[in-house]
Amino acid sequence: MLPSLLAITARRLRVFPAALCAQTRLYAAAATERKKFYENVSISHGEGGFEINLDRRKLRTPQGKIFTAPSEALAVAVATEWDCQRDVIKFYTMHLTTLCNTALDNPTLRNKEQLITAALKFLETDTVCYRVEEPPGLVELQRNEWDPVIEWAEKRYNVVIGSSTSIQGPIIPTETKDVFSRHLASYNSWGLLGIEFIISQLKSLVLTMGLIDRHLPVEKAVLLSRLEEEYQIQRWGNVEWAHDYDLQELRSRTAAGTLFVHLCSESSTIKHKLLQD
Template identity: 50%
Template sequence: MKIINLCISNINLFNKNLIKHNFVRFYAAPPKRFYKNTSILRSERKFEVILDQRKLKTPKGNIFSVENEALAIAVATEWNSQKDKIVQSKMHITTLCNTILDNPNNLTKYDIVNYIVNYLDTDTVLFQANEDEDLFKFQIAEWDPVIEWFNKRFNVQLKKSTQMDVPPVSDQDKNTLSKHLMSYNFAAVNGFMYGIDTLKSVVLTFACIEKHITPERAVLLSRLEEEYQTGHWGRVEWAHDLNQHNLQARLAAVVLFVYFNSQSNSVQSKNSG
């Protein structure tokens, strides 16, 4: 439960910072909240989210249903946390579920796994900037231990590069990681992809999902060069903090999503008495 509580706190922190800094983006007005209560309903072996008496639907109009009760509860909690307006951009777990159910790009699990392992060729932590000696030392100190962990954990030999035109990952290592990812279900590998697109790093996403580092740490490492630059040139506090908390909320949702999709489908109740 510790990892679940940590991830939920990151999501809540981001939402609070949106309010704290009065941050406004000029998008179409979000719809008003039209329901009072949220709940879940078991339908055969799946779980649906109910808004008052209405069944939640996906953007394509499909009935929203998932195989894991805890995941359904997390989605219902996101909808219940909406205030006067429904802000979809705050509901990362709902977004992930909708992507699985609608599959707008008609992707297969193999497509996603192939995307992930090929992303290693441009992984943030594998390309280090040796033209700035201080930044290079900073990257070595912060990134190299995570790369070392990744290699040991997955029995691969990833090597960092200082030349942007040299792919650092062998086909053998990609095949090894492909086999690992194929052991997850379709929903979980979508979660991995969402995390990788958030951090721009396969290595950091895996380290976070494997609980080697926290979402906060993963985001910090993904923004290492930016953190280095702000240390020299100053920090626009509200802008940098808001972006950081946004990334942490997205990544926390990924960790929960992969976790829920790798567990049994029902919440186990404690025996009373």
């Protein structure tokens, strides 16, 4: 059993692209605390979009750009993050702000095509596509919980995905990659950044698209992404505070990423995507 679980861990660690790791390191310095320096948060409409004002100061990105959100709804959500801070600003709790900063500064200088390529790489190492051969209980759990999600995705996008017990994973047909590439291209660059962020949390493009398409709620998608861990916890128990903290953090980041994708997608883009599907 142990070798199988080690193989799963190794496969899951492979999915992080270098670009995503680089931008995470760049903004790691922002994941600290700072004494709150403002009283009121407001929103104004500027030339580049909707701006966030902290008292009379305009919010700026880590690179010094004026913070602008492409939609009023996203600006309201970001403003809420800032308004919820108390005596100390906890930047590591402000996932929407961080995603917007990354989209505005684009520290890794990636274009839309590169974002799509990065997202598609996850399909080759998708969590729900990798299966164990033992123990029987986990084999059955993966089949019962993951097979319906794969079947949904195959029917939804008219593709073949499949699963495998090999450490190399299933062979994803070129046609399947092409379909997902066209679908991802219907999102703007902000939306693609959010999709990649969700994928990095769940280690799964399939689960991510289930979330974005509103087929799966956040709680269910997170549970499915942690199926092996939950199985081990049920058998051997858990470190109470560590497990609960990790679970809540994963839910928080996944929910924020999903909200980000929906709020930053322009209506024209959404209509165009629906016409393509």
